[in-house]
Amino acid sequence: MKLILTAVLGVLFFISCKTRKPEADLVIAHVNRIDLESGSVYPNQFIYITGDRIITVLDRAEAAQIEAKETLDATGKYLMTGLWDNHVHFRGGDSLIAENKNLLNLYIANGITTVRDAGGDLTSSVQDWQSQIESGALTGPEIYTSGPKIDGPGATWAGSLEVSGEAEIEAALDSLQQLNVDFVKIYDSTISAENYLEVIAKAEARRMITSGHMPYSVTVDEAVNSGIDAMEHLYYVLKGCSAEEKSITEAVKTGEAGFWSSLDRVMQTYSDSTAQNTFKTLKDQDVFVVPTLHIGHTLSYLDEENHTDDSYLKYMGPGIQKTYGGRINSAKNASPEFVVMRKNLDSAFVKLAGDLHRNGVKLLAGSDCGAFNSYVYPGESLHQELQALVDAGLTPLEALQTSALNGADFLKKDKPLIQTDAVADLVLLNANPLENINHTQDLFAVIKRGNLYSKQDLEDLLKKVSNQ
Template identity: 55%
Template sequence: MKLQKYILPILAYFILTSCNTIALESYDIVIQNGQIIDLVTGKITNQDLYIRDGKIAKIESSGGEGRFKADKIIDASATYILPGFWDNHTHFRGGDSLISENKNLLPLFLANGITTVRDAGGDLTSSVMQWKKEIAAGSLDGPTIYTSGPKIDGPDGTWAGSLEVVTDEDITKALDSLESLQTDFVKLYDSRISGEAYLKTLKETDKRGLITSGHMPFTVTLKETVDAGIDAVEHLYYIMKGCSAVETEVTQMLKNKEIGFWEAMPLLMEGYQTSTAQNTFSLLKNKNVYVVPTLHIGKNLSYLDEVNHKDDPYLKYMGKGIIKSYKGRIKGALNASEKARKDRKELDRFFGTLTKSLNDAGVKLLAGSDSGAYNSYTYPGISLHKELQAMVQIGMTPLEALRTSAYNGAHYLKKDKAYGTIALGKQADLVLLDANPLEDIKNTQRINTVIQSSKIYNKEQLTTMLKSLIK
C-alpha cells in the first residue's frame, strides 16, 4: 500500500508531462511582436507569425502565452512587416560574356527586400533556368525568378536571342519552344514583328492559356491588342496611343512608313483626349489588363543629357561589362537634337499624369524597374524603391504604390494563392522594415530583415552581402 501511494503520483506526473510534450508545436521561425501591414486594407495589426517548411503555419495576436518550440525566434518589435517586394520588370541579358555579372546581381535584389522578380526577356535563358533551380533549392542567394525566356519578335529583332515569327508555323514553333522550356509567361517585343503576326501570336497564346505581356507594334491599335488577349502592357507609350483621338490616323501613317515610332510620340500626346482615355481605361479594367509604367527608368533615360551618374552609390556594384553596355543609350541622349531632348522630357512628365489617371480609373499597375544591362544607371534592387517613390510623387498613396509590387505581381502571374499577402498557408517571403512605409514610401528602404521561405537575412548579413559585391 505504501508503494502504491508513491507510484500513482509519479505516474500522473509522467502522463501530464508527456501530454505537454506531445502538444508542443514546433516551428522553424517565429516572428513576435511585428506590425503586420495588410496590403488590401492598409490596416496594421500587432501579430506573431509562425513559419514551418517555408510557409506561414499560424498567425496570432501578439502577447499570448502559447507554448511552442522554434529553431529561431525573431523579436520584431517596432518593425513593420510586408510581403517581400516584387520587381515586376527586370532583365538578365548581355550574352555569354555577361553571365557571371548578371548572376552577381542576384543578391542586390535580396539586399533590397525583393524576394521575387519577373525577368521580362533576355538571351541568358539556360543560365536563368539554372539559377531558378538553385535559388529554389536554397543553394544560391537570390530572388525567386519568373521568366519569359527569349522574347518573341520579327526577323532581325533588336534583342539577341529573340524568337522570330512571320508565319503561322513560326508562331506555333515559338510557343511550343517556350512551353517546352517551361517559361512562366510570354513576352512580345515590337522592333520587327508585323502587326498581323503580333495579333496572331496573342490569340494563339490566349488559346493555350498562357500569360502574356509586351510592347506593341504601332501598326496595330491598343484595342486590337487588348481584344487579342494581352495580359499586361509594358511601358506607357502604347497606353498613350490608345488614349489619343488620332490613334487611327497615326497608325495608318506608320503602316505607310510616313513616320517612325519617336516621330509619332508628339502627335499622340497632342491628340490625348479625356473621353478617349476614359474609354481606354474602362477597356483595360474590364479586360483585367495590367500596366507596367516604369516611371523611374523613363526619367533616368530622359535626363541622361543633364545628369552625371559617375557618383551613383550603386555603380560600384555593377560589373565592367554591364557598365560598358550603358554607353549606347548615353550616346543616343547626348547626340539627340534639342527638339528630341525636349520632347523626351515632356513625354516623361506626361507619363506621370497618365499613370495617376490609370490608377484613379482602377486599372491595375505593376511596379517594375526595367533594370539590367543596357538600361543605363537603372540598378537592380534599389530601382524598385525608386519606382515606388515615383508613383507616390505623381499622386498615388503609399498603400496604392505598395500594392503594385507583391500584391498585384502575384495576381498577374496567378500566384496569389501562395504569394502577395501575409496569410495562413502562404509562402513566408517577408520583409521587416524599421519604419512605416505607409507614412513615408522611402521607408521601404529601411530594411531590417528579409525572410525567404525558411532563410533569414538580418541587417548585418545584408550589409555584408552588399559589401561582397563591390567591384
C-alpha cells in the same frame, strides 16, 4: 504484467505528446504586421515560421502556445510581404552570365524577394538559378521568366524568337511551352501588326499569359481584343488616348511615320474622352499596365544628370557598365527637339500613370533594370519606382499593392499574404511604409523562403557584389 506496463507507457507517451508545445524554427515576435490588402496594421503579432512556410500568425495572448528554436525580437518594427520587381532583365550574352548572376544579391539586399524577368538571352542560366534558389544553394529572389522574347525577323535583341508567319509563331510558342516559361513576352522592333496580334491570340488559346511592347502599327483595342494580358511601358497606352490613334496607326503601317516621330503627335492629340474609353477598356478586360516611370525619367535626363557618383554604380560589373554606352551616346547625339520631346513625354507618363490608377486600371511596379538600361540599378530601382508611383498620385499603400499583390495576380500565383501556409518571403522594416514610401528602404531584416537575413547579412551581400 508486460502488457499492462506497455499500455501504461503508451498512455503516458500520448499524454506527453498532447501536452508538449509545438515548435517552430523561427518566431518574429512583437511585430507590427501590415496587411497590404486592407492597409490595416496589427500590433504585437507573432509570426511563426518552419522551413519555408509561415505555420501560424498569433497575437500576444496566444503566442505562448508555440515555442521556437530562434526568436527575433521585432518590437517597433513593421512586417510586410517581400517586394516584387515586375519588370527586370537578365541579358547580355555568355560573357555577362557571371555579372548577371552577381546581381541576384542586390535584390535580396533591397527586400525584393521576387522578380519577373521580361525577356533576355540567358534563359538556360536563369532556369539554373531558379533551381538553385529553390533548393537554397543560391541566394536570390524567386524568378518568374518569359524566356526569350518573340519579335520579327532581324529583331533588335539577341536571342529573340523571330516570327514572320503562322508556322513560325506556332514553333515559337511550342519552344516556350517546352521551356515552361511563366508568360510570353512580345517585342515590337520588327514584328508586323498581323503577326503581333496572331502571337497574342495563339498564346491565349494555349492559356499562356501574354505581355509586351506594342507596335505603333497596332491599336490598343486590337491588342486587347486579341487577348493581351499586360502592356509594358506607357508609350502604347498613350497612343490609345489620342483622338487620332487610328490615323497615327495607319501612318506607321504605311511607313509615313515611325515610332519616335509619332510621339509628338500622340501627345498633341491627347483626348480626355478617348482616354476615358481606353481606361475603361483596359479595366473591363483586366489588362495590366507596367508604367516603368523611373527608367523613363532616368533616360530622359541623361543629358543633364551626371551618374558617375551613383552609389550603386560600383555594384555593376564592367561588362554591364559598358552596355550603358548605347543609351548615353543616344542622349549625347539627340537633337534639341528630341530632348524636349522626351522630357515632355516623361511628364505625360507621370500624369497618365495616375490617371490609369484613378480609373481602376491595374498597375505593376517594375523597374526595367538590367544590362543596357543605363543607371537603373537592380534592387535600388524598384524603390525609386514605388516613389515615382506615389509622385504620380498613388498612396504608399496603393503603390505597394502594385508590387507583390498585383504581380501575383498577373501571373495567376497565390496571393502573397502573411498568413498560415504562405511562403515566408517577408521584409522587416524599421518604420511604417504606409506613412512614407521611402521607409521601404529602411530595412531591419529580410526573410526569403524562411531564411533570415539580418541587417549585417544584407550589408554583407552588398559587399560581396562590390568585391566581385
